Amino acid sequence: MGSTVTTANSEENNWGGGNEPMGASYGKLMMWFFIVSDALTFSGFLAAYGFSRFKFIETWPLADEVFTHFPFLHGVSAPMYYVALMTFILIGSSVTMVLAVDAGHQLNKAKVTFYMFLTIIGGLIFVGSQAWEWSNFIKGEYGAIETKGGSLLQFVDNTGHRVKLSDFAVSLPKEREQLTKNKGKWFMEESSLPTYTVAEVQAGFKAHPELLTRTEVIYEDTASSKADPKNNTTLNKVKHKTILTRAESEHRLTNATIVVEGANLIRNEYGSKLFADFFFFITGFHGFHVFSGVIINIIIFFNVLIGTYEKRRSYEMVEKVGLYWHFVDLVWVFVFTVFYLV
Amino acid sequence: MALCRSSLGIRIYSFLSRLIFKSYIMSDVHVSNTKRIWFVFALLSVVTTVEVFLGIIKPESLHLTQFLGMNLLNWIFYILTIFKAYYIVWAFMHMEGEKSILRKVVVVPVIFLVLYLLFILLTEADYIFEIFKNSTIKWNF
Numbered sequence: 222m223g224s225t226v227t228t229a230n231s232e233e234n235n236w237g238g239g240n241e242p243m244g245a246s247y248g249k250l251m252m253w254f255f256i257v258s259d260a261l262t263f264s265g266f267l268a269a270y271g272f273s274r275f276k277f278i279e280t281w282p283l284a285d286e287v288f289t290h291f292p293f294l295h296g297v298s299a300p301m302y303y304v305a306l307m308t309f310i311l312i313g314s315s316v317t318m319v320l321a322v323d324a325g326h327q328l329n330k331a332k333v334t335f336y337m338f339l340t341i342i343g344g345l346i347f348v349g350s351q352a353w354e355w356s357n358f359i360k361g362e363y364g365a366i367e368t369k370g371g372s373l374l375q376f377v378d379n380t381g382h383r384v385k386l387s388d389f390a391v392s393l394p395k396e397r398e399q400l401t402k403n404k405g406k407w408f409m410e411e412s413s414l415p416t417y418t419v420a421e422v423q424a425g426f427k428a429h430p431e432l433l434t435r436t437e438v439i440y441e442d443t444a445s446s447k448a449d450p451k452n453n454t455t456l457n458k459v460k461h462k463t464i465l466t467r468a469e470s471e472h473r474l475t476n477a478t479i480v481v482e483g484a485n486l487i488r489n490e491y492g493s494k495l496f497a498d499f500f501f502f503i504t505g506f507h508g509f510h511v512f513s514g515v516i517i518n519i520i521i522f523f524n525v526l527i528g529t530y531e532k533r534r535s536y537e538m539v540e541k542v543g544l545y546w547h548f549v550d551l552v553w554v555f556v557f558t559v560f561y562l563v
Numbered sequence: 564m565a566l567c568r569s570s571l572g573i574r575i576y577s578f579l580s581r582l583i584f585k586s587y588i589m590s591d592v593h594v595s596n597t598k599r600i601w602f603v604f605a606l607l608s609v610v611t612t613v614e615v616f617l618g619i620i621k622p623e624s625l626h627l628t629q630f631l632g633m634n635l636l637n638w639i640f641y642i643l644t645i646f647k648a649y650y651i652v653w654a655f656m657h658m659e660g661e662k663s664i665l666r667k668v669v670v671v672p673v674i675f676l677v678l679y680l681l682f683i684l685l686t687e688a689d690y691i692f693e694i695f696k697n698s699t700i701k702w703n704f
Contacts, residue, residue: 243665253669264677268684275688279696285618305615309608316604319655323596460626540657547655551648558644562618563637 252541256548259510263552266503267559273495280372280437282492283462284561286383290357304561307350308553311511314343315550318518322543325536330525333539337522340546344515351508358500361483364415365490366422366434368476373492374434376426377464381456386480389432390417390425415480423474434470437492438463500560507556510549517542603654610643 243250274281285300292303317339324332364386366374376384397418402410417425426432433453440463446452451469465473481490489497521542530536617625617636625636653659658666 243668244662245665250665253665257669257673260673261676264673264680268677268680271681272684272688275685276691276695278689278692285621301615301618305611308611312604312607312611315651315655316600319600319657320597322657323600327595544656547651550655551651554644554647554651558614558640562614562640 246537248541249537249544252544256544259548260552263503263506263555266499266506267555270499270503270559273493273499277493277495279439280493281439282437282496283439283460284563286462287358287491288354288561289362290354292353301561303350303354304557307347307354308557310343310347310350311550311553314340314347315547317343318543318546322536322540325530325539328531328534328536330528330531333525333530333536334522337518337525337539341515341518341522344511344518344546348508348511348515351504351511355501355504358497359483359485361481361490363490364417364480364482366419366474366477367479367481367488368473369478370476371494373437373481373490374470374473374477375462375490377433377435377456379431379433379456381458381464384432386417386422386425386482389429390421391428393418393421393424412485415482417480419477419480422480423477426471426474430467432470433464433467434473435462435464436473440464503556504560507549507552510552514542514546514549517545599654603650606650607647610647614640614643 241247245253288304289298289300290303291297291299317336321333321336321340324336362385363375363383365376368374376386376389378384395418397414399414400409400411402408433456440446440452440457440459440461442459446457446463451465453464453466456464479488481488483490484497484500486498486501488494491497521538524530524538525536530538617639621636625639626634628635630638652670658669
């Protein structure tokens with residue numbers, strides 16, 4: 222009987238209110254559970270990216286040929302430097318966030334304000350950088366040709382360096398005009414036309430005998446690829462895109478259907494069509510998280526300013542929004558590896 | 564004096580080990596933790612720099628050596644990524660100060676489900692790749 226009484230007492234302690242399961246407040250625990258579910262969402266996306274990449278493992282675009290831009294360095298190939306900079310900006314804003322949380326523990330309002338402000342600035346710079354990255358990705362640099370089978374041909378010179386369409390395409394009299402809404406019979410329009418037509422690229426290629434094309438296939442140094450008469454004998458390098466001979470390039474170009482410049486959700490000049498889709502979707506979803514994080518940070522920042530948490534004698538809200546902000550940084554660490562490094 | 568000198572190494576050791584293995588719970592102590600934060604920042608920056616450096620030069624000895632179905636360079640990238648993720652969650656998100664039950668509730672489901680998802684999707688993708696490569700079915704899109 223005595224034991225029954227003891228149980229009743231401890232039950233009152235457990236369920237009588239004011240108890241914090243797992244030693245965390247309600248809000249903090251719910252933020253952790255939200256982060257778990259969001260982490261699984263991102264894992265789903267990245268795993269889907271991995272699925273498509275493994276499916277097209279021999280032809281997937283090489284990241285260090287795609288992301289080569291750096292502000293104020295036009296025409297200089299600077300692979301990775303820009304995303305590295307973005308990564309540092311995000312880690313930096315994570316640090317200022319954790320410093321704000323730390324200052325909150327000591328109820329230091331001035332320091333919390335200062336570090337929250339820096340965090341917001343860092344977040345805005347990151348979102349802006351991502352916009353710049355997207356605009357370069359959409360605009361493209363070299364241009365490519367899509368052939369009947371749906372695969373891409375890119376152009377290189379006789380040293381293996383990429384060549385832009387504008388460097389060799391000839392200008393032929395145009396008979397093709399973009400259909401705009403005001404010329405349409407019934408709300409008809411089409412997307413903008415590429416700068417050059419297929420015929421102009423083909424004629425330009427004929428006029429420049431030093432040019433070659435390369436396929437999407439990643440070159441492996443095997444006996445069969447060495448013996449293949451279609452492959453260029455001198456320029457091919459392991460784990461780079463396969464460069465064709467001049468004769469094979471001319472042959473493939475007769476099957477050209479579309480000039481591809483830059484990227485959209487249907488096709489892109491970098492390679493596999495899914496590559497651009499995943500890039501837009503995953504970095505876009507991450508960028509949306511950063512953007513919402515900045516908005517939430519701004520709200521909390523103003524709450525700090527007007528002294529809401531000072532009156533409460535607890536800066537736990539800063540800690541909760543900090544958890545979200547670090548999660549965004551955590552996701553970027555994985556996106557960075559999966560899209561840019563591997 | 565002699566005692567002072569001999570304890571210097573121990574003092575450095577205990578300082579570093581306080582930075583690396585934080586054992587006390589901060590939310591109760593309310594001491595400033597900035598040293599630890601800057602240490603983790605430096606660590607993450609160094610690891611990122613190493614990653615970018617390896618990503619740019621891509622040393623052939625690592626890039627062309629296969630190990631368990633993946634080249635060594637990619638293994639390094641993934642290990643460094645998980646290393647960074649550990650420090651972000653443990654130090655920045657302050658997992659090290661939480662109760663062990665909260666740590667387990669958050670970390671174990673994520674790790675289990677992610678490994679499960681990756682295993683299924685990557686295995687299936689490799690299967691589809693083999694089918695299209697070695698059988699008579701060709702890409703029709």
